Amino acid sequence: xxxxxxxxxxxxxxxxxxxxxxxxxxxxxxxxxxxxxxxxxxxxxxxxxxxxxxxxxxxxxxxxxxxxxxxxxxxxxxxxxxxxxxxxxxxxxxxxxxxxxxxxxxxxxxxxxxxxxxxxxxxxxxxxxxxxxxxxxxxxxxxxxxxxxxxxxxxxxxxxxxxxxxxxxxxxxxxxxxxxxxxxxxxxxxxxxxxxxxxxxxxxxxxxxxxxxxxxxxxxxxxxxxxxxxxxxxxxxxxxxxxxxxxxxxxxxxxxxxxxxxxxxxxxxxxxxxxxxxx
Amino acid sequence: xxxxxxxxxxxxxxxxxxxxxxxxxxxxxxxxxxxxxxxxxxxxxxxxxxxxxxxxxxxxxxxxxxxxxxxxxxxxxxxxxxxxxxxxxxxxxxxxxxxxxxxxxxxxxxxxxxxxxxxxxxxxxxxxxxxxxxxxxxxxxxxxxxxxxxxxxxxxxxxxxxxxxxxxxxxxxxxxxxxxxxxxxxxxxxxxxxxxxxxxxxxxxxxxxxxxxxxxxxxxxxxxxxxxx
Numbered sequence: 001x002x003x004x005x006x007x008x009x010x011x012x013x014x015x016x017x018x019x020x021x022x023x024x025x026x027x028x029x030x031x032x033x034x035x036x037x038x039x040x041x042x043x044x045x046x047x048x049x050x051x052x053x054x055x056x057x058x059x060x061x062x063x064x065x066x067x068x069x070x071x072x073x074x075x076x077x078x079x080x081x082x083x084x085x086x087x088x089x090x091x092x093x094x095x096x097x098x099x100x101x102x103x104x105x106x107x108x109x110x111x112x113x114x115x116x117x118x119x120x121x122x123x124x125x126x127x128x129x130x131x132x133x134x135x136x137x138x139x140x141x142x143x144x145x146x147x148x149x150x151x152x153x154x155x156x157x158x159x160x161x162x163x164x165x166x167x168x169x170x171x172x173x174x175x176x177x178x179x180x181x182x183x184x185x186x187x188x189x190x191x192x193x194x195x196x197x198x199x200x201x202x203x204x205x206x207x208x209x210x211x212x213x214x215x216x217x218x219x220x221x222x223x224x225x226x227x228x229x230x231x232x233x234x235x236x237x238x239x240x241x242x243x244x245x246x247x248x249x250x251x252x253x254x255x256x257x258x259x260x261x262x263x264x265x266x267x268x269x270x271x272x273x274x275x276x277x278x279x
Numbered sequence: 280x281x282x283x284x285x286x287x288x289x290x291x292x293x294x295x296x297x298x299x300x301x302x303x304x305x306x307x308x309x310x311x312x313x314x315x316x317x318x319x320x321x322x323x324x325x326x327x328x329x330x331x332x333x334x335x336x337x338x339x340x341x342x343x344x345x346x347x348x349x350x351x352x353x354x355x356x357x358x359x360x361x362x363x364x365x366x367x368x369x370x371x372x373x374x375x376x377x378x379x380x381x382x383x384x385x386x387x388x389x390x391x392x393x394x395x396x397x398x399x400x401x402x403x404x405x406x407x408x409x410x411x412x413x414x415x416x417x418x419x420x421x422x423x424x425x426x427x428x429x430x431x432x433x434x435x436x437x438x439x440x441x442x443x444x445x446x447x448x449x450x451x452x453x454x455x456x457x458x459x460x461x462x463x464x465x466x467x468x469x470x471x472x473x474x475x476x477x478x479x480x481x482x483x484x485x486x487x488x489x490x491x492x493x494x495x496x497x498x499x500x501x502x503x504x505x506x507x508x
Binding site: 029030031032143144145146147148149151152153154155156157158159160161162163164165205206207208209210211212215260 | 326327328344347348350352354356357358359360361362363364365366368369370373374376377378379380381382383407409425
């Protein structure tokens with residue numbers, strides 16, 4: 001199956017997107033910005049539809065709108081965690097706008113928009129891989145510069161502020177990174193299911209690891225394993241790749257969760273064992 | 280040395296009359312006063328979160344903007360975002376020079392220093408336990424080690440004894456005594472529960488009726504019911 005160009009492109013795109021989503025996901029979990037990430041991914045629909053409507057590609061439209069939304073959320077700084085209501089209202093407005101754009105679109109081909117909605121990794125072209133490579137390089141470059149203060153500001157925002165760390169600036173940069181990542185990941189799983197790659201790898205790492213680098217490693221590995229395995233499964237059994245990715249990610253999370261439940265001994269069993277030993 | 284010159288603090292309106300105050304190095308002072316008289320606001324002004332409404336503060340003759348890194352602050356309320364498995368040890372190591380750009384690098388000497396601090400505050404036994412599973416008293420010791428990891432010359436503690444049981448309070452105060460002795464730093468502590476620590480303090484800063492007094496002798500606060508003496 002790897003002899004086909006389509007599959008080779010899909011594999012390269014999958015590894016690039018899996019790696020970046022794995023990195024970003026750790027911060028999404030620590031910063032508790034899952035809902036904001038969800039909102040940006042859904043705002044993508046409006047960007048894609050609006051972009052195509054004015055003659056741009058769906059990806060370009062999505063990228064522009066995502067970055068604008070990211071900057072707006074970043075400006076809220078650490079308050080974003082408490083602003084679910086605002087995000088929800090803005091999200092529904094943008095979704096409604098997206099629906100309107102799609103309505104205007106009825107007489108045109110909406111293939112590009114549909115691929116953004118549900119994703120199609122097998123449709124990734126060489127040109128798109130080049131764009132993905134550039135976006136990956138930008139994201140990794142940003143992380144190499146800001147990872148330390150971003151992590152500190154994410155873990156302990158009050159102390160970070162007292163040390164004059166530019167919290168708002170870091171928040172804006174983080175949301176721009178998030179917007180770029182979502183724009184990339186939508187190529188594979190679509191805006192509807194991108195959440196699986198933005199939250200689940202970090203959540204799996206949070207279940208398993210103490211420490212920043214270990215969390216990063218587990219998060220990146222779990223995302224990549226899920227994507228590569230999904231490519232194989234979807235090829236062999238003729239299933240949608242995005243469905244396989246989301247299902248595998250959820251399965252991985254469930255397994256790690258069950259592992260934690262089984263490893264930690266419930267208190268009543270501990271008491272029972274202690275009582276037995278005492279007798 | 281902390282020097283306050285004609286200082287007036289507050290959010291929009293000044294909550295006190297201008298006062299001058301000099302806090303010498305290596306002193307351990309208690310900050311007392313009723314709720315809402317400006318104790319925490321004073322701390323926020325020292326760390327630079329709030330600007331003085333009038334007058335100024337210098338630390339070792341430096342402006343607050345330049346002296347910020349010399350101060351560690353343990354606020355009354357924390358908002359720590361850690362994963363389920365993140366331990367106190369991880370929190371401490373990631374807090375080391377967290378304001379520097381680049382990627383976090385946990386080198387050998389940082390590991391060694393973290394272990395020494397955890398030993399000093401008496402938290403070595405649960406350093407690898409997930410932070411979210413620790414008790415209030417255990418978390419406060421971890422905060423103490425976290426505050427010390429960047430070699431501060433001034434440590435500000437806002438109500439560190441609140442919510443602790445008598446045993447935990449005693450252990451915490453013992454840890455503070457050890458820190459003050461070994462680290463040679465200026466310790467300012469806000470507390471409504473001074474009877475646990477009054478005997479160890481070098482003096483008090485008393486916020487009262489828009490005025491701020493400094494006194495070295497204990498009796499001056501004996502009339503104050505709100506400090507638990």
